[in-house]
Amino acid sequence: MTTPLLADLAAEARNAAHPQSDPCACGVVVTLADRADATVVRHAATVAKAHTPGTDPAELRARLDTAARVPGVLLPPLTPTPVLVHGRLVTLWPYGTPVDPDAPDEAPWEAAAGLLARLHRTTPPVPLPPMRGPEKAARAITRLHAAGPHPAARAVTRAWATLPAWARAEAPPPDATSLCHGDLHLGQLVRHPAPAGPWLLIDVDDLGLGPAAWDLARPAAWYACGLLPPDEWTRFLTAYRAAGGPAVPADGDCWPALDVPARALTVQTAARAVAKAAAAGRPLDEVEQCLVDACARMGTIPAQLPRNFAK
Missing domain, CATH: 3.30.200.20 (Phosphorylase Kinase; domain 1)
Structure with missing residues (x-):
């Protein structure tokens, strides 16, 4: 209509x-x-x-x-x-040509990583507000509370409570100096000029200053939950480091920098999934249940967890 x-x-x-x-x-x-x-x-x-x-x-x-x-x-x-x-x-x-969701083997992880690294190294050309990643995570929890009872909600809210205040949009982040996209996923890339131009980032609604690690959080969370294959995560992380991305060390363990943002994105995604399931009166699907299981594990151990916190 x-x-x-x-x-x-x-x-x-x-x-x-x-x-x-x-x-x-x-x-x-x-x-x-x-x-x-x-x-x-x-x-x-x-x-x-x-x-x-x-x-x-x-x-x-x-x-x-x-x-x-x-x-x-x-x-x-x-x-x-x-x-x-x-x-x-x-x-x-x-108009730009989006990533083809039916061709996962052709997902442009290297392009996404290189664009993020360049963005994070860019001095903001104009004064900008904070990036809105934590704010969106908090809105997902609000939506979960408003959706009505669901047996999975408790695990999600307990995991939310383990996050530091800045990741819940209740305090400024410890490092808010990088130019960040704020909501990075493969749906935020298009080829322009269409159909075969270079990859570019779209959707500026959450753009702003913040911790660069937040932009790596969604693929990191999916990797930690077992939803992103290790080789794809490695491609993304290696390309980001090769392009000089400042969110993680140039070598060694990246997880101390990514742990909190990855937890926050896991909780945000799980909260949205449970809210949708509650509104529709349906059970969780396999991916949604995987996210809730990760939240259940996070809710029992508030200290930093290793990269496989969902397992």
């Missing part, structure tokens, strides 16, 4: 793709995402994104400005200033 927001977002994309009322402007508009936190449509080579309700305009402009000034790492926006559509800030972007 087409909502007023989707209809007007489609119009923004068409107008940007065909500013001179090109006859081709009647082409198909594709909805790429329609969630409470983001609605995204594509027309031709243009993407229009409606950001989360309540997004701070000044912070978003700073993030857009940063994307425009870090070429070769972040996908630059088509326009420097968001517009307001149905009370939502909307930005325009060039």
Whole structure:
């Protein structure tokens, strides 16, 4: 069903793709995402994104400005200033080809690692707010509490309680000096120009200053939970180190730097999974149960755990 927001977002994309009322402007508009936190449509080579309700305009402009000034790492926006559509800030972007989820053997781990290393070594070109990784983790816990009872919720909340205050967005992080993406996963990479250009990072909503290790936390968490094969984790970590990434030591044990962020992302992902299961009244699937089992283990040992904390 087409909502007023989707209809007007489609119009923004068409107008940007065909500013001179090109006859081709009647082409198909594709909805790429329609969630409470983001609605995204594509027309031709243009993407229009409606950001989360309540997004701070000044912070978003700073993030857009940063994307425009870090070429070769972040996908630059088509326009420097968001517009307001149905009370939502909307930005325009060039379309890039995403990672193919059906071709896991071709996952661009090395490209992701190299882009992160370059981002983390970049001096922010403009003043930026904190990256929003811990804030998103805290929101996942809030969503879990609001979803109603579920037998897995206790393990997740106990694991959450073992994290330091900064990882729960209750205090500033100990090292908040790096330019961070804030929500790194393979869905945040596209090839631009499509379909065969270089890989670039997209989605600046969580971009900001923070501990660089947070950007490695999702693949680290999936590796620690046994959901990311060791060879893929090794490819990613080796490429990050080879590119001079500052989040971990150049050699030796990386886990002291990654332990807290990896725990936090495990809890965040498990909280979202349990909340969805509770809302749908269904049992956890195999991957979701694996994440909850990891939380159960973390909840019993608050001290630092080795890399296989989920086993």
